[in-house]
Amino acid sequence: MTTTQAPVRREYVEVSGTSLSYLSSGADQAPPLLLLHGTFWSRVWLPVLPALGTVRRCIALDLPGFGRSDGELDPDQATVPALAGTVLAAADTLGLDSFDLGGHDIGGGIAQHLAATSGRVNKLVLMNSVMFDSWPVPAVERFRDPQVRVATTAAELLEARAVSTQRAVKRTLSEEELADYLSPWTEPARHSSWMAMAAAADPHYTLDLVPLLQETHIPTRLVWGTEDDFQKVSFAHRYVTEITGSDLVEVNGKHIPTEDAPDAVAHAILEHLGT
Template sequence: MSATVSFTAPTPHGPQRVTLAYARVGAGEPLILLHGIGHHRQAWDPVVDILATERDVIAVDLPGCGRSPALPDGLPYDLPTVNAVLGAFCAALELDRPHVAGNSLGGLLALELGRENLVRSVTALSPAGFWSEAERRYAFGVLRGMRATAQRLPLSLVERLSRSAAGRTVLTSTIYARPGRRSPEAVVAETLALAHAEGFFETLRAGRSVRFTDDVPGLPVTVAWGSRDRLLVPRQGIRAKHAIPRARLVRLPGCGHVPMNDDPALVARVVLDGSRAQPASALRTSFSTVTL
């Protein structure tokens, strides 16, 4: 069910009234899903129904993305502010330390929520923040190019391209390893979401100095990386493992930067496994992979 909720968030810049859009389905322990920069909550659609068999799934449009309004004037799109908003969102929905899964920017936000002990488990899919400076510059350049293209293309051309697998490849191959699997309607919607995302460049500016170097102790953490990620290259997963030694590091064979569409069954299994109670012996495991 799609809905919006307005609440007061205790941001680093003082209390602010914020509204977020979200969709909620399923039953069980709560699981929040966070998308990447310039995307929207529908990025998770390929896996939501599977996750909802075991979880109360809440897919969120981040501030200024999808159907969520921009942050109030003067609020930066930095990690402390957005995480304060997400913490207040959980409180508004009376979610007591939910599980959280995030992709790209959403993965970084999920790890930050875990570091602050606001959630009970974290699954991060190709999370931002484990890049070298050269890798960050490359990724930000690609993202700026994608945004410019989405804004320049006439809607009629986007719709025409989306009708063929070749056209969907032109529009989305940067983030999907198997773009032909994405539906035409979904490709049009996410191209428009990228073109209209408010706070896009503010988020990039805030991310220039971001490095995730802290451990996330005391809760299960899974970091998963697509083997065909062309935006944040897979070797960044090794850096994530070094920063979070107890994390379960999972390889997603044949998947791109947004893996939910490339292999929904595998991604859903990784998220559900990551949100299940794990014995102490599992948390001590230094490395594990999922292979096909």
């Protein structure tokens, strides 16, 4: 893989009156690669953006109420179809008629929805993504109970995010890295938006997509940290068995393999996009 690296910038786009943030890398005239997060934020893509930006115009979007974006989600706005609509609105504003698409965690569920229904996805990358009935995991599912959401304090949610973030990475994050990952969850709107995404987590969204994905034949690469405790690699093996046109690259790492094996993840993505 090339040692050339592209700079990463933080930029903003207004969608339906809300300022959405995104990390960008690469030349504006390069083919676009839109990258989505789930229960984390665009920070999960940061380690691979300098490499991906050498050949693509990368846009790692923060959904409303996440990361550095404004807005606040409620459970109705945080379903996979609703968030897919938000992503398409952002793509429209950014002038992306069609694009390659990557999704991590629940962002992978949104990516599957877009691949199956929008007609605008050229190639698809799913990184340690939700699929079939692999989700919600217990740490997320408990927030589907409205009483749990009401009773959870900001300090409790922040501590839960700290535990989940470190569990998502095989190596030990530095204090600075962990603080960076947790930095969005110091604001009430971020707490509400995260719990709304958890409340809206429902496997029927991905299960219902399977027949459509089997018909679309969109070239799809799954990139997976094989020691993921949240999204087991067995679901990735099932996906490549059932969905035509998909393959799997396993890398050393856990739920956020960009932190454990950034070079391997970037290589796997670039190889897929270049074929």
